[in-house]
Amino acid sequence: MVAVVAPLMFSRWGRSAFYLLAAVPAASFAWLLAQYGNVYSASRPSPALDVPWIPTLGLNLTFRMDQLSWLMSLLVLGVGALVLAYCARYFKTDDAGLGGFGAQLLAFAGAMFGLVTADNLILLFVFWELTTVLSYLLIGYARTRIAARRAALQALIVTTFGGLAMLVGLIMVGEGAGTYSISGLLARAPALVAAGGTPGTVLDVGVALVLVGAVTKSALLPFHFWLPGAMAAPTPVSAYLHAAAMVKAGIYLVARLAPGFSGTEYWQVLLTVLGLSTMLLGGWRALRQHDLKLILAYGTVSQLGFLTVVVGLGSREAALAGMVLVLAHGLFKAALFLVVGIIDHQSGTRDIRELSGVFRSAPKLGVVALVGAASMAGLPPLAGFVAKESVFSAFAANARYGAAGPVLEVAVLALMVLGSVLTFAYSARFLWGGFARKPGLPVTAFEPVGWLFLGAPALLSTLTLALGVYPAPMETWIAPYSAQFAALDPHGLHLRLWHGFTLPLALSAVVVAGGASMFLLRGRFEALQGKLPPMPDLERGYRQSVVVLDLVAIWVTGRTQRGSLFFYLAVILATAVASVGAVLVLTEPSWAGQRYFLDMGSPLQLVAGAAIVVGAVAAARADKRFMAVLMVSVTGYGVALIFALQGAPDLALTQMLVETIILVAFVLAMRSLPAGLRERAAGARKLVRILLGAGFGAVMVLVGIVAMGSRTATPVSLSLPKMAYEGGGGLNVVNVTLVDIRAWDTFGEISVLAVAATGVASLIFVRGRGQRLARAETVATGSVGRIGGPGMLPSAVVELAKRFAVVPADPWLVAGRTLAPERRSIIFEVVTRLVFHSIIVLSIYLLLAGHNGTGGGFAGGLVAGLALTIRYLAGGRFELAEATRISAGTLLGLGLAAAALTGMVPLFLGGEIFQSAILGFDLPVFGHVKFVTSTLFDIGVYLVVVGLVIDVLRSLGSEIDQHEEDGIGAITLIEDDEPLEVVR
């Protein structure tokens, strides 16, 4: 939680805020020490915390602090606190993004703490992935450096891959064992593993998958390459994530599961083979590096392999030795990384071919490094020595008493010794490379190191020394954990600095001798390494596989994303036809239900149907634009006729009105497009279209027959008429359904209308809604829409028109005079003048009567729209502007507001949303009037429809008129949007 506010602290206190952050894990560390009594009490169970989260999935926030968790937390929190404190001197106070960095580092410490204390498999996975994501951010801290970004992404991909395998494994294990609680799982595991059979196999495979996760996280072969790559991270991050904490998550997981699952099928093979080969490979590679940090990184890879083998063995001695090694490694490796950070900070390089004489410049730093490196090499009297000795004795015991037979186990031991020889050699190389004076190189300029900077690694090295001299506490800490395993060695294993002259000591001597000679002969050794054929580079393999993935992605994208609408639609439609058709054919649908061809209720249907079919076919064949439009209109009117015959007068009325307005809109919008419809696709594509069309039509017919034939229940709508009358207070069932019973639908619909109207306007006007239409007074008489040029009309006609235009009598229409004389029609203007108001009255009648008879908001709105259309056609765009002084946008808004208010007001009166009320009152002339509140909703619908029609008229009508007159319609090519701005 502190991590969230961390960036604020940085803006206030600069880099010193790291000290404040460090206090958080430090305080937790102190708390952890205080918990020692509880955790190690023999009588009480381990402290635990259980918060239900998603209990149905078996997912609880369960935390449990047992001895293993305590030990790991000690490492995680202790090193975390030290690294955060170290950061305060490592970074410059003005480094960009430092706040976020501090927050991520602290959050990482928290996630790691959660990981080692989680007692639920899924919770464990959540923390696991949290550490992955945070490590991605931390490695990529230097955002401007391509190496950092690439390394971060690589680490993320590799560890996420393992994480996914692990998730599958965890679920298999959890389901197989019937519990997701880790403690419960471990209690049941031995019995389940022993039982064998299918559940046993599930567990085997599940655990193997979990181990894949552990292997990727702990950078074992074949995934080790991400760890050296991740050295692009700032050094404190490497010290924490890649030495003490994150890479230990895999080790922790192995250690956590070992008591229950070390006997499963693939466990030993996987861990021993991968672990040993990683140990040898890491050591071998470390000897070839010139960057101090990379020496340490490959050393870490090597040590992680070592740890995996030891921790995974599953004997009491090995468990003890393994945990000691975990602690020792965390201490010395973190210290060494921090030392490298200091060298880099003070001298500006980590290249051992450039560094020289550093020990003389900074002897204290040198001593700290010496202790760490010696511990890494396994020299007494340090923790590393104790750890290595106990490992050797554990494996010696394993070779003597183990189940796998002495030959194999002795081989394992021998390889470990070989790995340790390499470890000794690269430890020496590190120390020599970082601190020695090299002949032929100038002494590196080195700034003095402050105590605050040196404090963290110095403390770690001190602990290394202390635990080496006095290892007994570690045995006390680890004993309860290792007691879960069976002991192999009858004498037991105890941690001591001096065991006497025993086999492990002899082995250590071999290690020292071998490592020392290897270091002394390093010149020849490097030459030898250069001569050997290079080993297959797994990082290159990773990059190759990414390249292949890219190739496949491009190929698939190229095949599927063709950029052709025809292709997409054809695929979708073909799928629809094929899948539905297959279902119809294969399932032998019931063809029940009475089929009839001629509806006795309306024999005229046949005639209307025939008209529709003729119209549709003609529309498809027409190669003149307006002919096609007209033919489609024929089908529309035909459908309206069918509505009327079927007993749906509302639909028939609405359809007629809509068809008419659409026809006008088409003519208006398409007048500047060429008359012919060009480019009829031919050949294969046409055949595909015909087949798809015919197939789709046939399938739809069959679907209709089957669906309606198999319907057995009585229609829900049988109750609608009564409901409409009693609840909705109206006789017209359809209308009441729209404005009351299904008012939500209608509300959604009018919102769509408003959006579409706005879309139309914005597509044509481009900028602004054209609210500022000029008033008619400002326009000169006869100036609008001049056809121009002689010979367009017979001169006699023009003369007559001109005379009519200048008659001083009252104009029939307000703005009729603005039109050019040759555009005007006296008859049209007179008729418009006569019928306009009647039509408006009719539309209001339809609106109000709709509740009880045919009509309603939609029909009324459309009729009003038609009236305006007539005005526009007769008087031009200024007439339309005069007729609609309220802008379309205002109308749309008012309509939506009215509808919304009708919906909301009942809520405040204690009713439900869109509930309607019936008000009765007496008026002087009309007598008793029954008013239903849903009429207000219908008025909203009316306003929205009128607004839509006005927008259509003004956009497709007036504005295109303007374009035509300005000559925009005649410009041959307009490249981009800019020239579209209409100059007024």
Add this chain to the structure above:
Amino acid sequence: MSVNLTLLLVMGVLYAIGIYLLLERSLTRVLLGLMLLANATNLLLLATGGYAGLAPVFHKDIPAAAYNDPLPQAFILTSIVISFAVTAFMLSLVYRSWLLSRADQIQDDREDLRVARQDLFDAEEDSEIAIEVSDFHENNQPAASREMIRQVTLKTAKARGQHPGGGHGPGSRPGTGGGA
């Protein structure tokens, strides 16, 4: 329930021709196809109402089953008006497409075609980069590593130069410029 074959057959023809027009390149025909599809769907809805019946205006003496089913009617009413709005919107699209490019044809998406032709080289992933031996290289860079970075950068530039990227030079592909 009864099935009205007349309505269904007419509907089938409308669907077939609607789809046929929808697959055209001409935007006008696509729009007409959409209108036919809308009409076809309205007929399908209407057919679910069964036999022709009385207009659904309530009278207490008429049994509910004698009306033509009002529920599909309500749906169709909604559908008609929405189709109107969509048609108007499409019309303005057609006009605008004409205004901008003098064509009412549907063009293939050039960006999509470009995706299929793009090459594998990605500066972020595949360029060679210098080996860095310090976190503090900007302000305190030893001469040797500066020289190394320079050489590697040169090599990278050369490698990119030989990598014309499937016919067009570097920089002509969008999205790879900054590499971030």
